[in-house]
Amino acid sequence: MPAIPRRAALAALSAALAAPRVARAQAWPSRPVRLVVPYAPGGGTDIFVRAMSDGLAQALGQTVLVENRPGANGAIGSEAVARAEPDGYLLLVDTGSHVMNSYVMPNVPYQPLRDFSPVALLSRYPLLLTASGHAPFRDVQGLVAAAKAAPRTIGFGTSDAAISYAGNLFTRLVGVEMVEIPYRGAAPILNDLVAGHLPTAWNSTVAAAQHLAAGRIRALGVTTATRTPLLPDVPTLQEAGVTGYDFAGWYAMLGPAGLPAAVAGRLHAAVLRALEDPRTRERLTGIGADLGVLAPAELASFLREDDARWVRASRDGLITRAQ
Structure with a gap:
């Protein structure tokens, strides 16, 4: 029997090794x-x-x-x-x-x-700057004024790196000092926000929607350059005076x-x-x-x-x- 050329042998071996993977992919999901x-x-x-x-x-x-x-x-x-x-x-x-x-x-x-x-x-999805219903400020201007009057006395809850970035970008752009309070997830943030243990937080629209609809928390602004159809009456942060905010x-x-x-x-x-x-x-x-x-x-x-x-x-x- 003539010897199989090395290149052909390698190609055959590669095909043989790949065959089970191809078969599994074709059968997926089983x-x-x-x-x-x-x-x-x-x-x-x-x-x-x-x-x-x-x-x-x-x-x-x-x-x-x-x-x-x-x-x-x-x-x-x-x-x-x-x-x-x-x-x-x-x-x-x-x-x-x-x-x-x-x-x-x-x-x-x-x-x-x-x-x-x-x-x-x-x-x-846009993110939201939200406030507890127990907080004294009802808009971004009120929050900024309160934070400037009493630096590092107002906390904001975050649940992951992207939401942390959203909150810290806000404090930098408006020139205030607030205290970031990290949580393991959005649910415990919202629990504390509703109870009044936390004055402000950054949330996704997905997480906050039911609490906003029930009036348990307030949305102060959305992070995108345009408003969200879900909350057409909530201004963008740019509209609220935070120049350059878009995330x-x-x-x-x-x-x-x-x-x-x-x-x-x-x-x-x-x-x-x-x-x-x-x-x-x-x-x-x-x-x-x-x-x-x-x-x-x-x-x-x-x-x-x-x-x-x-x-x-x-x-x-x-x-x-x-x-």
């Missing part, structure tokens, strides 16, 4: 898919993912389970996904803190761009590095089908989600741009690495 939310239950990310999960399950034809793995500004849940088998059965839904953590946390145990596979940008949060779905392109593509298609369901779409838009979905390649570009933003913010002193 069991429940788990979505990791790296924050506490009841926060904006948790609310968003649970609102989407039923529609996604119908689109995939499999059960979709939501798992909360909070801690370390989202790093605990993110690391679990980064270390998982890239088979499409354990995925991450995270916020802008996913990329930002590399610039604000020491020794993050993964690299946000290298160790994950982009699947879909799910939503952008939005986002939710994205990611898998471990090495996730087969076929699986990522099917997940993206399933997200689009889920959002075609009127009940799912109504549920998500009702909590302030802006459902501008990006495909895997588009999300990869988006994440690189976001990374460049935090490089500039770190260089300019707008964010600092914790010790």
Whole structure:
């Protein structure tokens, strides 16, 4: 029998090794898919993912389970996904803190761009400067005046790196000294805000929507350059006198590095089908989600741009690495 050329032998070996992965990708999903939310239950990310999960399950034809793995500004849940088998059965839904953590946390145990596979940008959303119903100020001007009259006596709650950036950018632009109070998630922030234990906080529209509707807290301003249709009477921070303020949060779905392109593509298609369901779409838009979905390649570009933003913010002193 003639010898097989070395190049042909290597090609055959490569094909043989890839065949099981291809077969698994073609059979996917054959069991429940788990979505990791790296924050506490009841926060904006948790609310968003649970609102989407039923529609996604119908689109995939499999059960979709939501798992909360909070801690370390989202790093605990993110690391679990980064270390998982890239088979499409354990995925991450995270916020802008996913990329930002590399610039604000020491020794993050993964690299946000290298160790994950982009699947879909799910939503952008404005953040809100909110105040307790027990607080004496009813607008941004009142808050700024109170903070200038009594520096470092007014606290603001934050729950992740991106929301921390939103709060600290505000204090810098208006020239006041306030005290940042970090929480493990949006739900405990809102509990303290409603009870009057915390005077102000920064929240996503998703997390704050039900409390605003019930009149338990007040929205002083939105962080984007235009108002949100969900709260048309709430001014932007720029309109309230904070010149140059423009910042939005986002939710994205990611898998471990090495996730087969076929699986990522099917997940993206399933997200689009889920959002075609009127009940799912109504549920998500009702909590302030802006459902501008990006495909895997588009999300990869988006994440690189976001990374460049935090490089500039770190260089300019707008964010600092914790010790």
